[in-house]
Amino acid sequence: MANEAVKYVWEGAIPLQIHLHKSDVASHPAPPPALVLAPRIGYLPLLIPLIKPYFKDSLPPGEDSIWFDYKGVPLKWYIPTGVLFDLLCAEPERPWNLTVHFRGYPSNILIPCEGEDSVKWNFVNSLKEAQYIINGNCKNVMNMSQSDQEDLWTSVMNGDLDAYTKLSPKLKMATIEDDFSRKASLSSPQSRQGVTETDVAGQVKTARIPVRLYVRSINQDFKNLEDVPEIDTWDDISYLNRPVEFLREEGKCFTLRNAIESLLPEFIGDRAQTSGEERSRDDDNTEEADGLLREMGEIKLARIQGIEMKLEIPFSWVVNNLMNPEFYLHISVLVKAPQR
């Protein structure tokens, strides 16, 4: 029961319709697009063994690095495919129409990619960084045997959750207690004594959680996702690679909203809208400071693994169930910008 969500995350997939860019079409007529079901937790370059044979007969001679774009925006291969989709499609597009290129790599925008090896080392480096955040050092990744490291990567490439589950204890990542499982064990009379011990140990405990936050900011208000303008460049997105300091206080629930607000302090005022008194106080402060009535920014949408999250969900549940295999929580956020 508790592990069901993780299974769904690992099975998550996005239907892609991959078109060959017209400058790469050397046959007549142009080939039909390739239909591919891409794992959410995977990476676009891992699809090349499927795509390249499909388009082989249509390509002109010569070779360069392969890359993808969505409506003219080159896709960052080092961001998991599911995160790219959540981030770039405000209104989910199914199938997701991508364009594949076999030459003209935009090296001023994308870091180089030399196939599967580049993706693997990107994954391992993210894993090291995550372990440093969680444990305070990355020794367990560094000390992993070559074959274990290889097997771990293979399990991610193949979407093999069982193999991954067997290997990940070797990383010895510190875990945080899930509020849900605590309540579940509380209802069981057999574990009453154990729970008491946990209560004492866990009264005040700080954890650092690896989070990568992708923020899309819109100036005008909007009611429907279809009204959100399309992204022109990566400069339209703010990217924060910053851990969340997770302070577990007894009797207090640290929510997803708390986590996002700790990374985006300018949106803490979002809560004021639920209380007239607080709102009034904020308005007074703003008038004194700026001489203008300041309209609060608003978190319109938070997406993790394709799910539009309720912000009041316990952050510990989100972490334990929706993390990517490299132990990063990727959060896509759509905000209405604060106005001055």
Added chain:
Amino acid sequence: MNSGREVIDGRLTVEGFSVAARAFADKWKTHNQSLPPWSWVPLINRTLLLSNQQEEGYLSLENILILSSLEESTEDESLNVATECSEKEEPVDHTILVQNQENEAHYYDFHIVYSASYKVPVLYFRGYCSGGQPLSLDVIKKDLPSCSVSLLLQSKWTFITQEEHPYLNRPWFKLHPCGTEDWIKLLSQSSISAGCQMPVELYLVSWFSVVGQVVGLRIPLEMLN
């Protein structure tokens, strides 16, 4: 309570980084006048239209002409030396692009950015020709001091990778920060044994005295006082 003004276990808070950065820039300006000063770039979040309350930012030193590339150009002017180099170092023909890159002047931008993951500063840099054309890693390696290239081959902690600049959305080269805290700890331990805790103001000076050498930027000894 940690006020952020002390260096603990070789790590730095984001507030400590701001303090250390300004101290470093001031010392550099005073003692290293043969090079331009480092400037502080405040982190105004472009899409969110607001600066963060903490006044975060990074240090920037740009348009630095690396002397080693000039030296190579000087050597090329001598016909005999050029012939000799050609025979020794180029058994295989370089492409025209690479040859052009080697003979043009090389410029570098350096950014010192705080890593919230590792709680240490990280050096990002990029190289380009006078026309703005980016340099490849192979060309950059030739501009690095020779001891750095051997360091690259031997040391784990100081390897260079191409990654996305955290704020500029562009590929830059990065000196991996994985082991920074360990050798900063060693440096601060030596100052502890000398009878004083390392103040946060000296963190970046000490850090750069090691890291800067990797990319050919040395600091005068007076900066360490």
